Amino acid sequence: MSMVEIEELLRRNEQSDLLRFSTAGSVDDGKSTLIGRLLYDSKSIFEDQLDSVEDASRRLNREGVDLALLMDGLKAEREQGITIDVAYRYFSTPKRRFIIADTPGHEQYTRNMVTGASRASLSIILVDAAKGMSTQSRRHAFIAGLLRIPHVVVVINKMDLVDFSEERFEEIREEFSAFARKLEIGNLQFLPVSALEGDNVVENSERTPWYHGPSLIQLLESVYIAGDQNFIDLRLPIQYVNRPTRDFRGFCGTLASGRIRVGDKVVALPSGKTSRVARIATADGDLPEAGPAQAITICLEDEIDVSRGDMFVTENNQPQIARDMEAMLVWMDDTPLQPNQPYLFRHTTQTVKGTVAELRYVVDPDTLHHSDAQALELNEIGRARLQLYSPLLVDTYRRNRATGSFVMIDPLTHRTVAAGMISQIGRTGATDPQAEAPTSKNITRHRGAVPPERRHELLGQKPATLWFTGLSGAGKSTVGFALEKRLMDMGHACYVLDGDNIRHGLNRDLGFSPQERSENIRRIAEVARLMNDAGVIVITAFIAPYCEDRDRAREIIGEGFFEVFVDAPIEVCEQRDPKGLYEKARKGQIAEFTGVSAPYEAPQSPEVHLHTDRDALEASVDRLVEALRDRGLLPRS
Amino acid sequence: MTDTSPRLTTIELLEAEAIEIIREVAATFERPVMLYSIGKDSSVMAHLAAKAFHPAPLPFPLLHVDTTWKFPEMYAFRDRFAEKIGAEILVHTNAEGVARGANPFTWGSVEYTNVMKTQALLQALSQGRYDAAFGGARRDEEKSRAKERIFSFRDENGRWDPKNQRPELWSLYNTEIHRGESIRVFPLSNWTELDIWQYILMEEIPICELYFAKERPMVRRHEMWIPYYEDRFVLDEGDKVETVRCRFRTLGCWPLTAAVESSATTIEEIVAETMVARQSERTTRVIDFDQEASMETKKREGYF
Structure with a gap:
């Protein structure tokens, strides 16, 4: 290397930016081979390291040089042939520096996967092209969404085993996308790869002429990460x-x-x-x-x-000072969560004591099903209500990864027992503090003896909540009731929740302040969830103007949540004005009227997007029935 | 590094991360200490500590575990360096080992390292009642280090249990320990060898002269150049002392440290060599491959 080249290298290294990414895949998805390939092709492996891998390959009777052995650091792992902890790897290309948190995909090691993903800006999820999506693929996608990793790259590996078939690639892509739509994943990309043979790792492969995207390295080098930082909220x-x-x-x-x-x-x-x-x-x-x-x-x-x-x-942009909040917890210890027992909560530079007052539900990352549970065990993920003994300065994790995250520490063993992401701040549940201490030990959730499948069989349907959102006058109730009638005619059990049956009864104590609107939505979501549990298809017809509230509803309802954007231009809605509300709002007689004096946040990726100004009512209903069939919720007739 | 462009460069991020880690220890532990091995990495670490607390002096001492077999050039450099960054330096030697005549020639490197390094370190930490000890190790150095936490828990006997590490998430470090237990802290975990050199160059951090090439007397053993010091080198039959233009990529006990043939006399030239080097730097450390899964075993016993 000449001195000119060295100076160039140093200059580049001095100015390079850094991408931290995590990798996840099942034991046999070829993850170690892929990372070995990235390091090998970027010349980040020294000769003596390669020699020792060659030796080990021979000793273990592996075919050729097994690049996967580079990754298996610990002695026990070399013996067992599995990776059991997070390993960090470093490599660079002329364009960028990389830190890989290589995390195991084996089911019981969720905690390591979460650990590796916690600082990542990008996550690579491997799927075996021959085997297709597995429980682990869904788990990895779920965790990437839970930790709000801004970029997710799905590497469909072992394309050589399926003859580089575009059809197979598309099939897996569609299956994965359908699952990912139920999660909060920002930027999702797919690549056809053979890590073993190097296709689309560094350079585009001639064997996938139908693939026009970047190679993996090109993608890693070019993904835009500067926008992932928050320059706005001073903390x-x-x-x-x-x-x-x-x-x-x-x-x-x-x-x-x-x-x-x-x-x-x-x-x-x-x-x-x-x-x-x-x-x-x-x-x-x-x-x-x-x-x-x-x-x-x-x-x-x-x-x-x-x-x-x-x-x-700053004066006009502050976190909340709170002792009560709800958070998603990933349990990382062999001893399960003990509700109402003291734990240490480590948050930013603060450590306080507190308890988990209530475990609201446990999520199955495979099916996204929410179920009631008394305890959270190792590698389980659930939503919990926290009561801290002293306040913390918090934001939601959605808003700020640093001030929305915490770890829980056992005060006796000092083990790190859980990772937490704050999803909601303030007292939740009943507003009456007496009623809030529910939690009393005499109330336990009763688990019925009837499995959900039996209900589905009996009713000939799988339940879902079609969550309609749209401006007043967009046609939510009209479409909702038409769909209800159609489904009833087809012999399905369904029910419309709308302002009339909710606001006049269950929620008559609530007004229209932001907190009360939020509580309104929470209760509706909880009712929808109960009705789904009973096997009934629910249609909700509320304006639900805020993404955050709809996302909460999605969290509460879980896998059956089905967002329907009932869309019509505001001029059309205003012209329809079935209840004369726009007129009143324009005259200033109604404060905070959505679309006039309060914002409407349109859904980014609804499952179904209806245009009621263009489409006939019957056509809209047809589309919804078809969408339910596509999801496998209704049988094909 | 006064630039405030929208996104920090890798080196700026690594510097900020190391400073955060070092401050965290000072804020949460009662008796921290920083291990100082005189090598380039620990010089970078000490320099970062000085920056973390500027304009105050370091709120903890540096500790050198001295085997008495370090290069003579290292001792001179150590005292100059500590004075320059305004740090207190403590030196500990396993006196019992010295009394028993511990040496790397007749004892063998495994036993010698255990007594004069691992045991000596554990003695020093327990005598000083230190509850946190910084080390300059990097994860890219060795495969068992690649899995170690930045805040790495040690039991009452200073042992590491790789199977039972505390999960480490975001930049939230678990600093809770019971009396007698301790934490080893590695602020340079995410640095690579190139970053270290780059930073030495950018920050003008002094390093020991042994890193630069010079003609030195050497003995060839096991295909490695071992430095020759007349008064203490135990020559075997057939050993020949030769003059070799060479330098050291890592510094340790001289009988266990191999030199590389080199003509590099500037940092840039060293970087040039590093970049074309097809051997990772630890191959010049004799102790790393004297046992199967060598480093992992030593770390479990309490070695850094």
Whole structure:
């Protein structure tokens, strides 16, 4: 290598950006071979490492050089032939640096998969082309969605075993996409690969002429990650107070999100005291400003009392100070979750005690089915209601990965027992504090003796909730009742939940403030879930203007949630105005009327999108019936 | 590194991550200590610590576990370096091992390393009642390190249980321990060898002269160049002392450290060599391949 090349290499390394990604696949999906291939083809393997792999391959009577052996670090694993923990690997290309968290796909090791995925910006999920989607594939997809990894790449591997068949590729792609639609996965891409033979790993393969996308390396090099950072919400958890002399008082921490500039007004939480940034001090001199992930030291203009665990934020953009919240928990310890027992909750730079007041449900990542459970066991994932003894400064995980995540630690054994992602902040469930302590030990959930399959058989249908959303006047009730009639005529049990039967009874105590709207939706979702449990197809006809509320409904209802966007331009709705509401809203007689004085957040990827201004009513109903058949919820007649 | 472009570069992210880890230890443990081996990685680690607490001095001491068989050049460098970054340096030697005449020539590297490194380290940590000890290990160095946590739990006997590690998520570190237990902390976990050199170059961090090529007296053994120091080298029959233009890629006990033939006298030249080197750096450490699954076994026993 010439000195010019070295200088070029150093310059590139100095300026390169970093992509952290995780990999998941079942034992036989060829994951280790794929990573071995990435390292091998990017020349990240030293000769002596390759030699020892060659030796081991011979000793274990493997065919040729088994690149998978590069990955199996620990002695026990080499013996058992499986990977049992998260291993970190490093490689680079001229365009980018990479850290791989290589996590095992074996079913009982969910905890490792979650661990590896927690810091990843991208996740590679391997599927064996010959075998198709497995329980593990669904589990990996679920975890990627749960941890909100921005980019998911599905590598359909072993294409050589299926003669590089486009049809097979498309078949798996469709199956995977159908499953992924029920999850929150942002950017989803598919690649046909043979890791063993190198097809579409570094270069596009001639054996897949029908594939026009990038090779895996090209994709990893080009995926846009700068947008994954949050520059908006200033959250600086104070980690350490540095006070070497009387004249210097620095508050050290790593910016979880947002930007901070000299002169900015900051609020120190939880005290609420304010000051301005006098300096952003580093050993290399003061900075004018700092952004996400920078480890900085802030000096303030005023002497205010700040200590570890506090947080600097801005006046008009703050996290919530909360002791009550709901979170998704991934249980990671052999000892199951003990409700109402104390645990330590480690969140940003703060550790508090608290308990899990209630386990709301456990999710089966394979079927996405929610079921009631008394305990959360190793590798199980569930939603729980937390009661902390002291408040934390939190955002939802959806909004902020750093201030929405926590780990739970057993106060006696000090083992890390769970990973948590905050899904909702504040008291949930009944508003009456008396009723909220439900939880009393005398109430246990009764599990019936009738399995859901028997109900499905009896009714000749699988239950679902068709969650209609759209502007007032878009035709939700019209389409809903027409569909109900059609299904009844076909001999199916179904029921429409709408404002009349809910707002006048169950929810008559609720008004229209954001919290009450949110509680309204929660109750509707819980009712829909119960009716689904009873085997009934439910149609809900509410405006449900906020994505967050609909997502919560999706979480509560689980696998049977089916979002239907009943869409019509607002001018059309306003013209229809069946209840004269638009007119009143325009006159200012109704506050916060969706579409007029309150926002409507259209669904990003509804299962069905109806255009009631263009399509006839009967055609819309036909489409919905067909969609239910496609999902296998109704039998083909 | 005063640039505040929208997305940090890899090196900036690695620096920020290391500083966060180092501050976390200072904030949550009662008696932390930073292991200082005099090598390039631990010099980078100590430099990062100095940056983490600037303008204050390091809030914990550096600790050198001295086998008495380090290169003479290393001792001189150690004292200069500590003074330069304004750190207190403690030195511990296993006195009992010295009394028993421990040496890498007649004892064999396995037993010698156990007594003078592993046991010595455990003595030093327990005598100092340290509850957290920083080490400069990187995950790209060795395959069992690739699986170790950044905050790595040790039981009362300083042992590592690779099967029973605490899950480590996001950048939330579990710092809870009982009395007598401890945590080994590896702020450079995600750095590669190239990053270390790059950072030394960018930050002008001093490193020991042994990393640079020079003509040195050497003895050829097992196809490796072992440095020759007249007063302590036990020559075997047929050993021949030769002058070789060489340098060291890693520094340790000289009888266990092989040199590579080289003419690199600048960091850039070293990087050039590193990039074309088709042998990973630990092949120059004799102790790494003297037992099956060598490093993992040593780590279980308490070695760094």
